[in-house]
Amino acid sequence: MYSKDGENYYILDAHIALWDARAENQRNIHGKQFIDCFYDYHRNLGPESETWPYEDFLYQGGERLMKDIFTDGYVDHAIFQPAALPAFYRNNFGQTEEAFALAQKHPDKLTYNHCWDPRFGEDGLKQLREDAKRFNLKGAKLYTAEWFGDSRGWKLDDKWSYRYLEAAQELGIKNIHIHKGPTIRPLDRDAFDVADVDKVATDFTELNFVIEHCGLPRLEDFCWIATQEPNVHAGLAVAMPFIHTRPRYFAQIIGELLYWLDENRIQFSSDYAIWTPKWLVEKFVDFEIPEDMTEYPALTTEVKKKILGLNAAAMYDIEVPAELQVADPPAKAETEAVAVA
């Protein structure tokens, strides 16, 4: 919980990782390039006081994660969103066993989401069923830009992807977080094209699709889809830190999201360990849309509370203390289904 000026905020960090990018875990040069790219994000967009030495950035471990997120970071609950990247890292990038063990130790604080890659075909589908049971999965993180053999990416509307999404729906894995990256094949299309999200959102209305980085660098395409698909949500991973380096740009992103989506479909994420939640939460609570940006309405305390935690808590059925709720709470999934029926 975070308190400021007599207001109390329930904080849910919807996108965190426990990764291992140390040299001994890097399979090849791309493993180094990948973490170096993250480290450049970290150095470029965060305040200097929050910049870590490179060595610290490669691996944090559970103890440091708990301190950064919960002890120092005001977060009430956080959700692991792992990227496997087996083509880049020997023992994967996201550390499944370590993260799951930590989530079992702190079930009130942590939810473990797992990941899948439809290119593993039947074997992967079987594995998904086992994983859903073992991890009690409510959600998954899909990273369509992963390399696999000769393939350097996949699309959500691929045939095998549909089979995995059908299984997810059957298994109650309702919350599908998607990282859109430079997926390939064919290469001559827009690599960040979100048209495949549009298709699956239409075909799988029982699932929620959270587009991480709110479609950046294609904010407009994402907004256009999200306007038409009520089960498409915006994850603010990587968009959040602009609040420090480019506050006016951040205001524009939030302003556009509120206009095209609504206040119930935007979720706060630190994207730990690229950034820590503490400064992001502090800055967001203090943040106001600049007065001269007359095209956007003010960002109210109620809306901030929803974005910082209530929206994701409703999606994951995580109980929020009554005194931290708002007068007009985000609809819970069940309520919404009833309303539709």
Next chain:
Amino acid sequence: MPAVEERARAALDEVYDPELDEPITDLGFVRSIEARGSELNVHLRLPTSFCSPNFAYLMASDAKDVLTALPGVERVVVQLDDHHDSDLINRGLAADAGYRGTFGSEAEKDLEELRLTFRRKAHTAAMERALTGLLRADADLAEEQLHDVTLGDLPEGRTTSALLRRRESLGLAVTPEQPVLVDDHGHPYPREEVPVRLRFARSIRISIDGNAHFCRGLLRTRYPDSGSDQAPRPQDPSTSPMEARAS
């Protein structure tokens, strides 16, 4: 005639990052230009190792094309540094293998369609900049009235000339009586659609501007000496002077 390096740099001013809608020279993507006799060696660099390989290829091959066309230049070597596909792209460029020859089964057709998509986005963003500029300058101007604004109504300046350039690149007319707010084919929208079309154009402009600031910043983080190679990005109507300094 100016030195070969100088002419090469001027030629590279015409090579654009399709997504950011800026010359690769202004962005600081040109790492070095070296001439030996009639041979030119140019190194390009990008903000991350994982920048989209199609765009990376597009810029590198456009660079090779404009340099090869320079009088007195007989051999051109363009190399893309530190990209996950550097080897593949550099081999393809050296062999003049073309895009499909370079990427093989990963490519289905050439890149013209992709290029057109981003030209259209650049035009839409330029249109929004011009119209938002008018709205900010005149508090009494209602959004729907933008339906009647023609190119001749726009003030002279960088924003207007940028819009005209984008229209030309799409083959759209640039005569003064042409309406400003048009679709990708130059057709005006119905009056009642103007607010939502302007709104969508704005999200495109915000996206492009945001990507440009992000990529510029990342390049400086990755290559600390690259800041001095970057020209300031022209300001959009909603950017304050303070933020322009910070970018």
